[in-house]
Amino acid sequence: MGTAERKEREKEKRRNDIVDAAERVFFLKGIDSTTMDDIAEAAELSKGTLYLYFRNKLELLAAIHHRGLTLLTALIAEVLARPITGLEMVRAFSNTLEDFSKKNENYYHFFVHMESVDMASLEPIMDGWACQACNQKGNEIITYLTRAFQIGIQDGTIKDKFNPAMLAIQFLGATRGLIQLSYFHRSGHIVAPSLENITFDARDLLRNFNDLMIEAIKNEKI
Amino acid sequence: MGTAERKEREKEKRRNDIVDAAERVFFLKGIDSTTMDDIAEAAELSKGTLYLYFRNKLELLAAIHHRGLTLLTALIAEVLARPITGLEMVRAFSNTLEDFSKKNENYYHFFVHMESVDMASLEPIMDGWACQACNQKGNEIITYLTRAFQIGIQDGTIKDKFNPAMLAIQFLGATRGLIQLSYFHRSGHIVAPSLENITFDARDLLRNFNDLMIEAIKNEKI
DNA sequence: TCAATTTATGACTTATGGTCATTAAAACGT
DNA sequence: ACGTTTTAATGACCATAAGTCATAAATTGA
Numbered sequence: 238m239g240t241a242e243r244k245e246r247e248k249e250k251r252r253n254d255i256v257d258a259a260e261r262v263f264f265l266k267g268i269d270s271t272t273m274d275d276i277a278e279a280a281e282l283s284k285g286t287l288y289l290y291f292r293n294k295l296e297l298l299a300a301i302h303h304r305g306l307t308l309l310t311a312l313i314a315e316v317l318a319r320p321i322t323g324l325e326m327v328r329a330f331s332n333t334l335e336d337f338s339k340k341n342e343n344y345y346h347f348f349v350h351m352e353s354v355d356m357a358s359l360e361p362i363m364d365g366w367a368c369q370a371c372n373q374k375g376n377e378i379i380t381y382l383t384r385a386f387q388i389g390i391q392d393g394t395i396k397d398k399f400n401p402a403m404l405a406i407q408f409l410g411a412t413r414g415l416i417q418l419s420y421f422h423r424s425g426h427i428v429a430p431s432l433e434n435i436t437f438d439a440r441d442l443l444r445n446f447n448d449l450m451i452e453a454i455k456n457e458k459i
Numbered sequence: 460m461g462t463a464e465r466k467e468r469e470k471e472k473r474r475n476d477i478v479d480a481a482e483r484v485f486f487l488k489g490i491d492s493t494t495m496d497d498i499a500e501a502a503e504l505s506k507g508t509l510y511l512y513f514r515n516k517l518e519l520l521a522a523i524h525h526r527g528l529t530l531l532t533a534l535i536a537e538v539l540a541r542p543i544t545g546l547e548m549v550r551a552f553s554n555t556l557e558d559f560s561k562k563n564e565n566y567y568h569f570f571v572h573m574e575s576v577d578m579a580s581l582e583p584i585m586d587g588w589a590c591q592a593c594n595q596k597g598n599e600i601i602t603y604l605t606r607a608f609q610i611g612i613q614d615g616t617i618k619d620k621f622n623p624a625m626l627a628i629q630f631l632g633a634t635r636g637l638i639q640l641s642y643f644h645r646s647g648h649i650v651a652p653s654l655e656n657i658t659f660d661a662r663d664l665l666r667n668f669n670d671l672m673i674e675a676i677k678n679e680k681i
Numbered sequence: 682t683c684a685a686t687t688t689a690t691g692a693c694t695t696a697t698g699g700t701c702a703t704t705a706a707a708a709c710g711t
Numbered sequence: 712a713c714g715t716t717t718t719a720a721t722g723a724c725c726a727t728a729a730g731t732c733a734t735a736a737a738t739t740g741a
Binding site (some may be wrong): 682683684685686687688689690691692693694695696697698699700701702703704705706707708709710711 | 712713714715716717718719720721722723724725726727728729730731732733734735736737738739740741
């Protein structure tokens with residue numbers, strides 16, 4: 238009899254419903270001001286039940302984080318499927334990241350938030366499903382980026398003196414740093430304090446920076 | 460009579476002593492696991508007294524953040540005093556940032572932590588001394604970086620097609636992104652998941668990335 | 682010396698993450 | 712169909728920690 242399987246499915250669905258509810262509340266009230274009671278109410282369950290599905294609040298956050306990562310990974314993967322050169326993929330990645338941070342601001346907040354969680358808090362859930370899955374998604378993204386650089390070196394659009402995996406990590410780190418800078422200085426513009434207070438559009442900053450990186454890695458011989 | 464002045468000095472000193480104590484505890488126990496009671500005990504004061512000097516815990520964190528920023532600003536400023544070219548300054552900045560993140564890891568944790576605080580939590584202390592001072596220090600740092608790029612364009616070591624203020628912001632954002640990546644993947648090394656699991660040293664990643672950026676901005680005609 | 686002002690205290694309030702004994706429901710064997 | 716066992720859900724309860732406030736101590740100034 239398939240009772241066990243059905244129960245497993247039901248359990249999965251319930252977990253998912255909880256994440257749905259949590260997401261709604263977190264996106265509405267902000268991460269820090271949302272309580273487990275809020276989430277329980279939104280999920281139409283008692284608080285205790287939440288803890289049957291998630292070890293603690295952080296694991297619930299990680300589950301949402303994972304949704305964001307899954308979304309982003311799919312977008313990144315899609316770039317690799319395009320009939321373009323490796324170098325063009327690099328530019329496309331930058332656009333994709335920037336786009337994602339704009340259109341899925343809520344998930345992007347989770348990225349920023351989760352990356353600043355300290356190890357001590359993370360430890361109790363490190364071996365749990367949510368964390369493992371997030372790490373896996375993170376690795377997936379870096380792998381896709383690495384592939385693009387490999388392809389670029391292969392097709393001759395990127396200088397072959399570079400290590401693709403290293404470039405991938407540098408690209409991701411630098412781009413996220415820039416996006417986070419504009420996230421921190423909210424409202425999408427950053428004020429340069431020197432001389433007259435010039436205001437830069439975050440989009441320009443990122444695009445410009447990408448031009449710079451592409452300039453540095455592209456194979457001149459083409 | 461100078462009673463008022465003396466009292467002002469004493470108040471200043473007490474505030475400083477509290478930050479000293481808080482720093483000790485935060486550095487020892489970690490930011491998240493330190494309570495106001497812990498700090499009160501370390502400062503040999505009652506908890507209530509802490510709130511006479513700081514509006515809330517976050518403002519106390521901001522005060523420590525400010526100390527870190529002050530330290531870093533001094534190091535950055537020192538680079539500008541060296542008899543070197545603008546381009547060399549850019550490299551020196553990168554080294555300084557990396558060095559700081561290693562030698563003052565505690566303060567660096569504060570940078571990472573404070574940058575991920577959401578606006579709602581920050582709002583109540585935004586107009587307070589600590590936050591204002593932190594913003595000012597942040598601006599100072601960007602100004603110094605901008606100066607270096609200006610000098611580089613002036614002395615011909617950096618291409619004149621760039622906007623120095625924009626470069627400064629990009630440089631800082633990207634570098635911090637990379638450092639944070641290695642901070643997140645603790646223990647100073649980052650594992651690349653693609654192909655065989657290659658491990659990169661965070662120091663190499665940053666240095667290498669800096670070479671790349673310098674390559675892109677340096678004036679070839681020299 | 683004493684009233685006024687400033688500074689310090691710690692018990693108390695409130696908020697919230699997390700637990701657990703109890704209850705309800707479902708599954709299963711007969 | 713019925714009683715037993717297993718699983719799921721509940722919400723009152725607990726522990727912790729931020730922040731408050733009436734009270735007390737200390738300092739100042741006349």
